[in-house]
Amino acid sequence: MSFLSRISSRSLCPSLNSLKSNVLSRSLAVQTPQSRNTDAKHSTGARVASNYKIIDHEYDAVVVGAGGAGLRAAYGLSTAGFKTAVISKLFPTRSHTVAAQGGINAALGNMENDDWRWHMYDTVKGSDWLGDQDAIHYMAEEAPRAVVELENIGMPFSRTPDGKILQRAFGGQSYDFGRGGQARRCCCVADRTGHAMLHTLYGQSLKYNTEYFIEYFALDLFMNKDNTQCIGVIAMNLEDGSLHRFHANNTVIATGGYGRTFFSCTSAHTCTGDGNAMFTRAGLKNQDLEFVQFHPTGIYGAGCLITEGSRGEGGFLVNSKGERFMERYAPVAKDLASRDVVSRAMTIEIREGRGVGKDNDHIYLQLNHLDPKLLHERLPGISETAMIFSGVDVTKQPIPVLPTVHYNMGGIPTNYKGQVIQEKNGKDVVVKGLYAAGEAACASVHGANRLGANSLLDLVVFGRACAKTITAENKPGEKFGELPSNAGESSIANLDKLRNANGSISTAELRLKMQKTMQAHAAVFR
Numbered sequence: 001m002s003f004l005s006r007i008s009s010r011s012l013c014p015s016l017n018s019l020k021s022n023v024l025s026r027s028l029a030v031q032t033p034q035s036r037n038t039d040a041k042h043s044t045g046a047r048v049a050s051n052y053k054i055i056d057h058e059y060d061a062v063v064v065g066a067g068g069a070g071l072r073a074a075y076g077l078s079t080a081g082f083k084t085a086v087i088s089k090l091f092p093t094r095s096h097t098v099a100a101q102g103g104i105n106a107a108l109g110n111m112e113n114d115d116w117r118w119h120m121y122d123t124v125k126g127s128d129w130l131g132d133q134d135a136i137h138y139m140a141e142e143a144p145r146a147v148v149e150l151e152n153i154g155m156p157f158s159r160t161p162d163g164k165i166l167q168r169a170f171g172g173q174s175y176d177f178g179r180g181g182q183a184r185r186c187c188c189v190a191d192r193t194g195h196a197m198l199h200t201l202y203g204q205s206l207k208y209n210t211e212y213f214i215e216y217f218a219l220d221l222f223m224n225k226d227n228t229q230c231i232g233v234i235a236m237n238l239e240d241g242s243l244h245r246f247h248a249n250n251t252v253i254a255t256g257g258y259g260r261t262f263f264s265c266t267s268a269h270t271c272t273g274d275g276n277a278m279f280t281r282a283g284l285k286n287q288d289l290e291f292v293q294f295h296p297t298g299i300y301g302a303g304c305l306i307t308e309g310s311r312g313e314g315g316f317l318v319n320s321k322g323e324r325f326m327e328r329y330a331p332v333a334k335d336l337a338s339r340d341v342v343s344r345a346m347t348i349e350i351r352e353g354r355g356v357g358k359d360n361d362h363i364y365l366q367l368n369h370l371d372p373k374l375l376h377e378r379l380p381g382i383s384e385t386a387m388i389f390s391g392v393d394v395t396k397q398p399i400p401v402l403p404t405v406h407y408n409m410g411g412i413p414t415n416y417k418g419q420v421i422q423e424k425n426g427k428d429v430v431v432k433g434l435y436a437a438g439e440a441a442c443a444s445v446h447g448a449n450r451l452g453a454n455s456l457l458d459l460v461v462f463g464r465a466c467a468k469t470i471t472a473e474n475k476p477g478e479k480f481g482e483l484p485s486n487a488g489e490s491s492i493a494n495l496d497k498l499r500n501a502n503g504s505i506s507t508a509e510l511r512l513k514m515q516k517t518m519q520a521h522a523a524v525f526r
Helices: 003-011 016-022 068-079 116-126 133-152 193-207 274-281 339-351 372-378 380-390 455-473 489-499 507-521
Strands: 024-026 037-041 047-051 054-064 084-088 167-174 182-187 211-214 216-223 230-237 243-253 292-299 316-318 363-366 399-408 419-424 427-436
Touching: 054 068, 054 230, 068 084, 068 193, 068 455, 084 216, 084 243, 116 133, 116 167, 116 182, 133 455, 167 339, 193 455, 216 243, 216 274, 216 489, 230 427, 230 489, 243 274, 243 455, 292 339, 292 380, 339 363, 339 399, 372 380, 380 399, 427 455
Parallel strands: 054 084, 054 243, 084 211, 243 427
Antiparallel strands: 024 054, 037 047, 167 182, 216 230, 230 243, 292 399, 316 363, 363 399, 419 427
16 A cells, blocks of 8 residues: 555545645655655754655644644634644544543523523633633523534433423532532533543534544644744654644644653543643743643542543542541532632641551542442443442442542633633733634633533633634635745654663653652642
Protein backbone atom coordinates (compact mmCIF):
# COMPACT_ATOMS: atom_id res chain seq x y z
CA MET A 1 0.00 0.00 0.00
CA SER A 2 1.37 3.44 -0.92
CA PHE A 3 2.02 6.15 1.66
CA LEU A 4 -0.82 8.22 0.22
CA SER A 5 -3.21 5.27 0.50
CA ARG A 6 -2.28 4.81 4.14
CA ILE A 7 -3.00 8.48 4.82
CA SER A 8 -6.39 8.10 3.15
CA SER A 9 -7.39 5.09 5.23
CA ARG A 10 -6.16 6.55 8.50
CA SER A 11 -7.89 9.89 8.01
CA LEU A 12 -11.19 8.38 6.84
CA CYS A 13 -11.14 10.77 3.86
CA PRO A 14 -14.01 10.20 1.41
CA SER A 15 -11.86 9.33 -1.58
CA LEU A 16 -8.22 8.85 -2.51
CA ASN A 17 -8.51 11.05 -5.59
CA SER A 18 -9.91 14.02 -3.66
CA LEU A 19 -7.08 13.65 -1.15
CA LYS A 20 -4.43 13.52 -3.90
CA SER A 21 -5.75 16.73 -5.38
CA ASN A 22 -5.45 18.57 -2.07
CA VAL A 23 -2.24 17.10 -0.69
CA LEU A 24 1.18 18.28 -1.74
CA SER A 25 4.42 16.71 -0.60
CA ARG A 26 7.11 19.30 -0.10
CA SER A 27 10.34 20.01 1.72
CA LEU A 28 10.35 23.06 3.97
CA ALA A 29 13.90 24.26 3.40
CA VAL A 30 15.04 22.67 0.15
CA GLN A 31 13.91 23.70 -3.35
CA THR A 32 13.93 20.27 -5.01
CA PRO A 33 10.62 18.53 -4.28
CA GLN A 34 12.23 15.07 -4.40
CA SER A 35 14.44 15.91 -1.43
CA ARG A 36 13.08 15.22 2.05
CA ASN A 37 16.06 16.72 3.88
CA THR A 38 14.66 19.40 6.19
CA ASP A 39 17.23 21.87 7.46
CA ALA A 40 15.39 23.70 10.24
CA LYS A 41 16.37 25.79 13.21
CA HIS A 42 15.38 24.91 16.80
CA SER A 43 14.00 27.68 19.03
CA THR A 44 17.22 27.55 21.06
CA GLY A 45 19.32 28.09 17.95
CA ALA A 46 20.33 24.46 17.36
CA ARG A 47 19.95 23.15 13.82
CA VAL A 48 18.40 19.90 12.64
CA ALA A 49 18.92 17.86 9.50
CA SER A 50 16.58 14.88 9.28
CA ASN A 51 14.29 13.23 6.77
CA TYR A 52 10.69 14.29 7.35
CA LYS A 53 7.85 14.00 4.88
CA ILE A 54 5.71 17.15 4.81
CA ILE A 55 2.14 16.99 3.48
CA ASP A 56 -0.11 20.04 3.05
CA HIS A 57 -3.89 20.21 3.44
CA GLU A 58 -6.42 23.03 3.05
CA TYR A 59 -9.73 23.22 4.95
CA ASP A 60 -12.32 25.85 5.77
CA ALA A 61 -12.01 24.78 9.41
CA VAL A 62 -9.77 22.49 11.43
CA VAL A 63 -10.85 21.17 14.83
CA VAL A 64 -8.07 19.89 17.10
CA GLY A 65 -9.54 17.32 19.49
CA ALA A 66 -12.48 14.94 19.10
CA GLY A 67 -14.14 14.98 22.51
CA GLY A 68 -17.58 16.45 23.15
CA ALA A 69 -16.58 20.05 22.35
CA GLY A 70 -14.63 19.18 19.22
CA LEU A 71 -17.32 16.88 17.84
CA ARG A 72 -20.09 19.42 18.54
CA ALA A 73 -18.08 22.11 16.74
CA ALA A 74 -17.36 19.75 13.83
CA TYR A 75 -21.02 18.77 13.58
CA GLY A 76 -22.11 22.41 13.43
CA LEU A 77 -19.50 23.28 10.80
CA SER A 78 -20.12 20.26 8.60
CA THR A 79 -23.89 20.74 8.58
CA ALA A 80 -23.30 24.34 7.44
CA GLY A 81 -21.29 23.12 4.45
CA PHE A 82 -17.79 23.95 5.70
CA LYS A 83 -15.01 21.63 4.61
CA THR A 84 -13.98 20.44 8.06
CA ALA A 85 -11.09 18.34 9.35
CA VAL A 86 -10.84 16.90 12.85
CA ILE A 87 -7.37 16.05 14.18
CA SER A 88 -7.32 13.60 17.10
CA LYS A 89 -4.51 11.67 18.77
CA LEU A 90 -6.94 8.83 19.52
CA PHE A 91 -10.18 7.45 18.13
CA PRO A 92 -13.00 9.99 18.78
CA THR A 93 -15.17 7.72 20.93
CA ARG A 94 -12.14 7.02 23.14
CA SER A 95 -11.87 10.70 24.08
CA HIS A 96 -12.16 11.49 27.78
CA THR A 97 -15.73 12.80 27.43
CA VAL A 98 -16.71 9.12 27.30
CA ALA A 99 -15.95 8.89 31.04
CA ALA A 100 -18.48 11.58 32.06
CA GLN A 101 -21.17 9.82 34.04
CA GLY A 102 -23.54 12.12 35.87
CA GLY A 103 -25.28 14.19 33.20
CA ILE A 104 -25.80 17.61 31.67
CA ASN A 105 -27.55 20.51 33.41
CA ALA A 106 -30.43 22.34 31.74
CA ALA A 107 -33.47 24.08 33.20
CA LEU A 108 -36.01 21.96 31.31
CA GLY A 109 -38.37 21.79 34.28
CA ASN A 110 -39.33 18.17 33.67
CA MET A 111 -39.41 17.23 37.36
CA GLU A 112 -40.49 20.50 38.99
CA ASN A 113 -40.82 24.07 37.71
CA ASP A 114 -37.38 25.43 36.82
CA ASP A 115 -35.83 28.59 35.33
CA TRP A 116 -32.52 29.16 33.55
CA ARG A 117 -31.95 32.20 35.81
CA TRP A 118 -31.88 29.88 38.84
CA HIS A 119 -29.34 27.73 37.00
CA MET A 120 -27.29 30.86 36.29
CA TYR A 121 -27.45 31.89 39.96
CA ASP A 122 -26.23 28.48 41.12
CA THR A 123 -23.36 28.57 38.59
CA VAL A 124 -22.27 32.09 39.61
CA LYS A 125 -22.45 31.16 43.30
CA GLY A 126 -20.63 27.86 42.73
CA SER A 127 -17.86 29.69 40.86
CA ASP A 128 -17.13 31.58 44.11
CA TRP A 129 -18.43 34.67 42.29
CA LEU A 130 -15.39 34.58 39.99
CA GLY A 131 -17.13 33.38 36.82
CA ASP A 132 -17.79 35.63 33.82
CA GLN A 133 -21.47 36.41 34.30
CA ASP A 134 -22.10 37.27 30.64
CA ALA A 135 -20.77 33.86 29.59
CA ILE A 136 -22.69 32.11 32.39
CA HIS A 137 -25.87 33.92 31.30
CA TYR A 138 -25.33 32.65 27.74
CA MET A 139 -24.61 29.08 28.85
CA ALA A 140 -27.59 28.77 31.21
CA GLU A 141 -30.03 30.35 28.73
CA GLU A 142 -28.80 28.21 25.81
CA ALA A 143 -28.72 24.99 27.86
CA PRO A 144 -32.31 23.82 27.18
CA ARG A 145 -31.91 24.41 23.43
CA ALA A 146 -28.56 22.59 23.37
CA VAL A 147 -30.00 19.56 25.21
CA VAL A 148 -33.10 19.39 23.01
CA GLU A 149 -30.82 19.50 19.93
CA LEU A 150 -28.93 16.49 21.30
CA GLU A 151 -32.22 14.68 21.86
CA ASN A 152 -33.33 15.49 18.31
CA ILE A 153 -30.18 13.99 16.76
CA GLY A 154 -30.55 10.75 18.68
CA MET A 155 -29.04 11.00 22.17
CA PRO A 156 -30.90 8.31 24.18
CA PHE A 157 -31.71 10.16 27.41
CA SER A 158 -33.18 8.31 30.39
CA ARG A 159 -36.92 8.96 30.64
CA THR A 160 -39.58 9.74 33.21
CA PRO A 161 -42.72 7.52 33.22
CA ASP A 162 -44.47 10.07 30.96
CA GLY A 163 -41.62 10.06 28.43
CA LYS A 164 -39.81 13.29 29.30
CA ILE A 165 -36.04 13.53 29.76
CA LEU A 166 -35.24 12.33 33.30
CA GLN A 167 -33.51 14.91 35.50
CA ARG A 168 -31.71 13.95 38.70
CA ALA A 169 -30.41 15.92 41.68
CA PHE A 170 -26.83 17.12 41.56
CA GLY A 171 -24.59 19.06 43.93
CA GLY A 172 -24.83 22.85 44.12
CA GLN A 173 -28.19 23.01 42.29
CA SER A 174 -31.22 24.80 43.75
CA TYR A 175 -34.56 26.33 42.84
CA ASP A 176 -35.64 29.96 43.32
CA PHE A 177 -32.16 31.46 43.77
CA GLY A 178 -31.23 29.09 46.57
CA ARG A 179 -34.52 29.37 48.45
CA GLY A 180 -36.42 26.48 46.86
CA GLY A 181 -34.42 23.46 48.01
CA GLN A 182 -32.51 20.85 46.00
CA ALA A 183 -33.08 21.10 42.24
CA ARG A 184 -33.41 18.19 39.85
CA ARG A 185 -31.82 19.74 36.77
CA CYS A 186 -29.30 17.14 35.57
CA CYS A 187 -30.38 15.36 32.34
CA CYS A 188 -28.80 11.92 32.12
CA VAL A 189 -28.35 8.70 30.17
CA ALA A 190 -28.21 6.44 33.26
CA ASP A 191 -24.58 6.86 34.36
CA ARG A 192 -23.16 6.84 30.82
CA THR A 193 -24.08 10.33 29.63
CA GLY A 194 -20.69 11.21 28.14
CA HIS A 195 -20.51 7.87 26.33
CA ALA A 196 -23.91 8.44 24.73
CA MET A 197 -23.04 12.01 23.79
CA LEU A 198 -19.78 11.07 22.05
CA HIS A 199 -21.33 8.29 20.00
CA THR A 200 -24.26 10.48 19.00
CA LEU A 201 -22.09 13.41 17.87
CA TYR A 202 -19.52 11.21 16.13
CA GLY A 203 -22.21 9.46 14.11
CA GLN A 204 -23.77 12.76 13.10
CA SER A 205 -20.45 14.30 12.04
CA LEU A 206 -19.74 11.30 9.78
CA LYS A 207 -23.19 11.72 8.24
CA TYR A 208 -22.18 15.20 7.09
CA ASN A 209 -18.75 14.20 5.70
CA THR A 210 -16.43 15.52 8.38
CA GLU A 211 -12.92 14.32 7.52
CA TYR A 212 -11.00 12.70 10.38
CA PHE A 213 -7.25 12.47 10.89
CA ILE A 214 -7.13 9.87 13.64
CA GLU A 215 -3.94 9.19 15.62
CA TYR A 216 -2.48 12.49 14.48
CA PHE A 217 -0.77 14.54 17.19
CA ALA A 218 -1.09 18.33 16.84
CA LEU A 219 2.29 19.97 17.45
CA ASP A 220 1.93 23.74 17.00
CA LEU A 221 -0.29 26.52 15.72
CA PHE A 222 0.55 28.62 12.67
CA MET A 223 0.25 32.32 13.56
CA ASN A 224 0.84 35.42 11.45
CA LYS A 225 3.82 37.68 12.15
CA ASP A 226 2.19 39.84 14.83
CA ASN A 227 0.31 36.94 16.50
CA THR A 228 -3.10 38.44 15.71
CA GLN A 229 -4.37 35.64 13.46
CA CYS A 230 -4.18 31.84 13.36
CA ILE A 231 -3.78 30.30 9.91
CA GLY A 232 -3.61 26.60 10.74
CA VAL A 233 -1.78 23.88 12.61
CA ILE A 234 0.96 21.29 12.09
CA ALA A 235 0.43 17.67 13.20
CA MET A 236 2.34 14.39 13.17
CA ASN A 237 0.89 11.09 11.98
CA LEU A 238 1.62 8.72 14.86
CA GLU A 239 1.49 5.69 12.56
CA ASP A 240 4.28 6.61 10.14
CA GLY A 241 5.85 9.80 11.51
CA SER A 242 4.87 11.98 8.55
CA LEU A 243 4.17 15.66 9.25
CA HIS A 244 1.04 17.44 8.04
CA ARG A 245 0.47 21.16 7.65
CA PHE A 246 -3.21 22.10 7.87
CA HIS A 247 -3.88 25.49 6.31
CA ALA A 248 -7.23 26.78 7.54
CA ASN A 249 -9.16 30.02 7.88
CA ASN A 250 -10.56 28.80 11.20
CA THR A 251 -8.94 26.64 13.87
CA VAL A 252 -10.81 25.31 16.92
CA ILE A 253 -8.82 24.03 19.92
CA ALA A 254 -10.78 21.39 21.85
CA THR A 255 -8.00 19.28 23.33
CA GLY A 256 -9.33 18.82 26.87
CA GLY A 257 -7.70 19.52 30.21
CA TYR A 258 -4.28 19.17 31.82
CA GLY A 259 -5.22 16.87 34.71
CA ARG A 260 -2.28 14.55 34.12
CA THR A 261 0.11 17.20 35.40
CA PHE A 262 -0.96 15.79 38.80
CA PHE A 263 -0.19 12.34 40.19
CA SER A 264 -3.77 11.41 41.15
CA CYS A 265 -6.54 12.43 38.82
CA THR A 266 -9.76 11.17 37.32
CA SER A 267 -8.70 12.14 33.80
CA ALA A 268 -7.57 9.73 31.13
CA HIS A 269 -3.84 9.46 30.48
CA THR A 270 -4.45 11.46 27.29
CA CYS A 271 -5.43 14.63 29.20
CA THR A 272 -2.02 16.28 29.01
CA GLY A 273 -2.93 19.87 28.11
CA ASP A 274 -1.67 19.67 24.52
CA GLY A 275 -3.79 22.58 23.30
CA ASN A 276 -2.77 24.82 26.18
CA ALA A 277 0.89 23.99 25.52
CA MET A 278 0.54 24.80 21.79
CA PHE A 279 -1.17 28.05 22.71
CA THR A 280 1.66 28.98 25.08
CA ARG A 281 4.36 28.12 22.53
CA ALA A 282 2.60 30.42 20.07
CA GLY A 283 3.30 33.30 22.47
CA LEU A 284 -0.29 33.60 23.73
CA LYS A 285 -1.41 33.71 27.36
CA ASN A 286 -3.61 31.16 29.14
CA GLN A 287 -5.94 32.22 31.94
CA ASP A 288 -6.68 31.00 35.50
CA LEU A 289 -4.48 27.89 35.32
CA GLU A 290 -4.38 27.81 39.13
CA PHE A 291 -8.11 27.02 39.26
CA VAL A 292 -8.02 23.23 39.51
CA GLN A 293 -11.05 21.32 40.78
CA PHE A 294 -10.75 18.26 42.95
CA HIS A 295 -13.56 15.74 42.74
CA PRO A 296 -14.35 14.45 46.22
CA THR A 297 -14.89 10.84 45.18
CA GLY A 298 -12.08 9.30 43.17
CA ILE A 299 -11.45 5.64 44.04
CA TYR A 300 -8.58 5.48 46.51
CA GLY A 301 -5.39 4.27 44.86
CA ALA A 302 -6.79 4.36 41.32
CA GLY A 303 -8.27 7.83 40.88
CA CYS A 304 -11.22 6.50 38.88
CA LEU A 305 -14.26 8.70 39.26
CA ILE A 306 -17.33 7.75 41.26
CA THR A 307 -19.98 10.14 39.97
CA GLU A 308 -21.74 12.68 42.13
CA GLY A 309 -24.90 11.00 40.88
CA SER A 310 -24.23 8.25 43.42
CA ARG A 311 -24.82 10.81 46.18
CA GLY A 312 -27.71 12.27 44.21
CA GLU A 313 -29.35 8.84 44.42
CA GLY A 314 -28.90 8.73 48.21
CA GLY A 315 -25.29 7.75 48.91
CA PHE A 316 -23.35 9.49 51.69
CA LEU A 317 -19.81 9.89 53.06
CA VAL A 318 -18.67 8.53 56.44
CA ASN A 319 -15.46 8.82 58.47
CA SER A 320 -13.74 6.25 60.69
CA LYS A 321 -16.29 6.90 63.44
CA GLY A 322 -19.16 6.12 61.09
CA GLU A 323 -20.30 9.76 61.16
CA ARG A 324 -22.02 11.47 58.23
CA PHE A 325 -19.60 14.34 58.68
CA MET A 326 -20.96 16.50 55.83
CA GLU A 327 -23.84 17.42 58.15
CA ARG A 328 -21.30 19.50 60.11
CA TYR A 329 -19.81 21.29 57.09
CA ALA A 330 -22.97 21.82 55.01
CA PRO A 331 -26.08 21.33 57.20
CA VAL A 332 -28.52 21.99 54.35
CA ALA A 333 -26.92 20.48 51.23
CA LYS A 334 -25.00 17.83 53.21
CA ASP A 335 -23.42 15.31 50.81
CA LEU A 336 -24.69 17.27 47.79
CA ALA A 337 -22.75 20.42 48.64
CA SER A 338 -20.47 21.86 45.95
CA ARG A 339 -17.42 19.78 45.13
CA ASP A 340 -14.94 22.22 46.66
CA VAL A 341 -16.84 22.16 49.96
CA VAL A 342 -16.96 18.34 50.02
CA SER A 343 -13.27 18.01 49.02
CA ARG A 344 -12.15 20.39 51.76
CA ALA A 345 -14.35 18.65 54.33
CA MET A 346 -12.91 15.24 53.43
CA THR A 347 -9.34 16.57 53.57
CA ILE A 348 -9.95 18.15 56.99
CA GLU A 349 -11.44 14.89 58.32
CA ILE A 350 -8.36 12.98 57.13
CA ARG A 351 -5.91 15.58 58.50
CA GLU A 352 -7.62 15.53 61.89
CA GLY A 353 -7.25 11.76 62.15
CA ARG A 354 -10.74 10.64 61.23
CA GLY A 355 -9.80 9.01 57.92
CA VAL A 356 -10.40 5.32 57.25
CA GLY A 357 -8.14 2.48 56.16
CA LYS A 358 -4.78 1.24 57.41
CA ASP A 359 -3.18 4.67 57.14
CA ASN A 360 -6.32 6.70 57.97
CA ASP A 361 -5.83 8.48 54.64
CA HIS A 362 -9.18 8.23 52.87
CA ILE A 363 -12.98 8.23 53.38
CA TYR A 364 -15.84 5.79 52.76
CA LEU A 365 -18.71 6.39 50.33
CA GLN A 366 -21.66 4.31 51.52
CA LEU A 367 -24.19 2.95 49.03
CA ASN A 368 -25.02 -0.42 50.60
CA HIS A 369 -28.11 1.00 52.34
CA LEU A 370 -29.73 1.60 48.92
CA ASP A 371 -31.99 -0.90 47.15
CA PRO A 372 -29.82 -3.20 44.96
CA LYS A 373 -32.41 -2.83 42.19
CA LEU A 374 -31.93 0.95 42.21
CA LEU A 375 -28.14 0.52 42.10
CA HIS A 376 -28.47 -1.83 39.14
CA GLU A 377 -30.83 0.45 37.20
CA ARG A 378 -29.50 3.92 38.03
CA LEU A 379 -25.80 3.29 38.78
CA PRO A 380 -24.71 0.16 36.87
CA GLY A 381 -21.32 1.60 35.89
CA ILE A 382 -20.51 2.56 39.49
CA SER A 383 -21.06 -0.99 40.71
CA GLU A 384 -18.76 -2.34 37.99
CA THR A 385 -16.06 0.31 38.50
CA ALA A 386 -16.00 -0.19 42.28
CA MET A 387 -15.58 -3.95 41.87
CA ILE A 388 -12.80 -3.66 39.26
CA PHE A 389 -10.72 -0.90 40.87
CA SER A 390 -11.28 -1.45 44.60
CA GLY A 391 -12.69 -4.98 44.87
CA VAL A 392 -15.85 -3.70 46.55
CA ASP A 393 -19.39 -5.04 46.18
CA VAL A 394 -21.38 -1.81 46.60
CA THR A 395 -24.46 -3.70 47.81
CA LYS A 396 -22.47 -4.91 50.84
CA GLN A 397 -19.45 -2.63 51.38
CA PRO A 398 -18.58 1.09 51.23
CA ILE A 399 -16.28 2.41 48.48
CA PRO A 400 -12.90 3.88 49.58
CA VAL A 401 -12.61 7.38 48.08
CA LEU A 402 -10.27 10.39 48.12
CA PRO A 403 -10.35 13.95 46.66
CA THR A 404 -8.74 13.66 43.22
CA VAL A 405 -7.92 16.17 40.47
CA HIS A 406 -11.00 16.25 38.28
CA TYR A 407 -11.32 19.41 36.22
CA ASN A 408 -9.32 22.41 35.07
CA MET A 409 -11.31 25.64 35.10
CA GLY A 410 -8.49 27.62 33.54
CA GLY A 411 -7.29 27.47 29.96
CA ILE A 412 -7.37 29.40 26.71
CA PRO A 413 -9.29 32.66 27.28
CA THR A 414 -12.40 33.04 25.11
CA ASN A 415 -15.54 35.15 24.96
CA TYR A 416 -19.00 33.57 24.99
CA LYS A 417 -18.85 33.17 21.20
CA GLY A 418 -15.87 30.82 21.48
CA GLN A 419 -13.44 33.37 20.01
CA VAL A 420 -9.98 33.39 21.59
CA ILE A 421 -9.15 36.71 23.22
CA GLN A 422 -5.97 38.34 24.48
CA GLU A 423 -5.46 41.48 26.52
CA LYS A 424 -3.95 44.48 24.76
CA ASN A 425 -3.72 47.92 26.37
CA GLY A 426 -6.26 46.87 28.98
CA LYS A 427 -8.83 45.67 26.44
CA ASP A 428 -9.86 42.24 25.15
CA VAL A 429 -8.77 41.72 21.54
CA VAL A 430 -10.02 38.80 19.42
CA VAL A 431 -7.36 36.57 17.84
CA LYS A 432 -8.70 36.10 14.31
CA GLY A 433 -9.32 32.59 13.06
CA LEU A 434 -8.76 30.96 16.47
CA TYR A 435 -11.44 29.45 18.70
CA ALA A 436 -11.48 27.20 21.76
CA ALA A 437 -14.11 25.17 23.61
CA GLY A 438 -14.43 22.63 26.39
CA GLU A 439 -11.93 22.03 29.16
CA ALA A 440 -9.07 23.46 27.07
CA ALA A 441 -10.86 26.83 27.08
CA CYS A 442 -11.72 29.34 29.78
CA ALA A 443 -14.87 31.33 28.99
CA SER A 444 -14.91 31.60 32.17
CA VAL A 445 -18.22 29.96 33.07
CA HIS A 446 -16.83 27.95 35.99
CA GLY A 447 -14.82 30.63 37.79
CA ALA A 448 -12.86 29.00 40.60
CA ASN A 449 -15.14 25.96 40.90
CA ARG A 450 -17.25 24.04 38.38
CA LEU A 451 -20.65 22.67 39.34
CA GLY A 452 -21.29 19.02 38.60
CA ALA A 453 -22.96 18.39 35.20
CA ASN A 454 -21.95 21.84 33.92
CA SER A 455 -18.96 20.29 32.14
CA LEU A 456 -20.90 18.43 29.45
CA LEU A 457 -23.05 21.54 29.13
CA ASP A 458 -19.93 23.66 28.58
CA LEU A 459 -18.81 21.27 25.83
CA VAL A 460 -22.00 21.37 23.79
CA VAL A 461 -22.90 25.03 24.34
CA PHE A 462 -19.48 26.42 23.45
CA GLY A 463 -18.63 23.82 20.81
CA ARG A 464 -21.92 24.89 19.26
CA ALA A 465 -21.03 28.57 19.79
CA CYS A 466 -17.72 28.14 17.93
CA ALA A 467 -19.55 26.65 14.95
CA LYS A 468 -22.23 29.37 15.01
CA THR A 469 -19.63 32.16 15.13
CA ILE A 470 -17.56 30.68 12.30
CA THR A 471 -20.60 30.14 10.09
CA ALA A 472 -21.89 33.66 10.81
CA GLU A 473 -18.59 35.37 9.96
CA ASN A 474 -17.24 33.14 7.17
CA LYS A 475 -18.41 31.32 4.06
CA PRO A 476 -17.46 27.83 2.84
CA GLY A 477 -14.71 27.87 0.23
CA GLU A 478 -13.39 31.34 1.03
CA LYS A 479 -9.93 32.22 -0.28
CA PHE A 480 -7.02 31.26 1.98
CA GLY A 481 -4.33 33.67 3.08
CA GLU A 482 -0.79 32.67 2.17
CA LEU A 483 0.92 30.03 4.31
CA PRO A 484 4.65 30.86 4.56
CA SER A 485 6.86 28.23 2.91
CA ASN A 486 8.82 27.81 6.15
CA ALA A 487 5.73 27.40 8.37
CA GLY A 488 6.39 24.68 10.93
CA GLU A 489 10.20 24.76 10.77
CA SER A 490 10.70 25.45 14.47
CA SER A 491 8.09 22.83 15.40
CA ILE A 492 9.92 20.16 13.38
CA ALA A 493 13.24 21.20 14.91
CA ASN A 494 11.78 20.91 18.43
CA LEU A 495 10.39 17.47 17.59
CA ASP A 496 13.73 16.36 16.19
CA LYS A 497 15.56 17.55 19.29
CA LEU A 498 13.26 15.51 21.53
CA ARG A 499 13.54 12.43 19.33
CA ASN A 500 17.32 12.52 19.41
CA ALA A 501 17.85 13.65 23.00
CA ASN A 502 20.37 11.55 24.96
CA GLY A 503 20.17 12.98 28.49
CA SER A 504 20.38 10.96 31.70
CA ILE A 505 16.77 11.55 32.87
CA SER A 506 14.02 9.75 30.98
CA THR A 507 10.79 11.49 29.98
CA ALA A 508 8.84 9.17 32.29
CA GLU A 509 11.03 10.04 35.29
CA LEU A 510 10.71 13.76 34.63
CA ARG A 511 6.93 13.50 34.25
CA LEU A 512 6.55 11.52 37.49
CA LYS A 513 8.64 14.04 39.43
CA MET A 514 6.48 16.89 38.13
CA GLN A 515 3.25 15.04 38.93
CA LYS A 516 4.27 14.22 42.51
CA THR A 517 5.45 17.78 43.12
CA MET A 518 2.11 19.14 41.92
CA GLN A 519 0.17 16.63 44.02
CA ALA A 520 2.13 17.47 47.17
CA HIS A 521 2.20 21.26 46.87
CA ALA A 522 -0.65 22.39 44.60
CA ALA A 523 -3.59 20.21 45.65
CA VAL A 524 -6.70 20.85 47.81
CA PHE A 525 -4.62 22.90 50.26
CA ARG A 526 -1.57 24.72 48.93
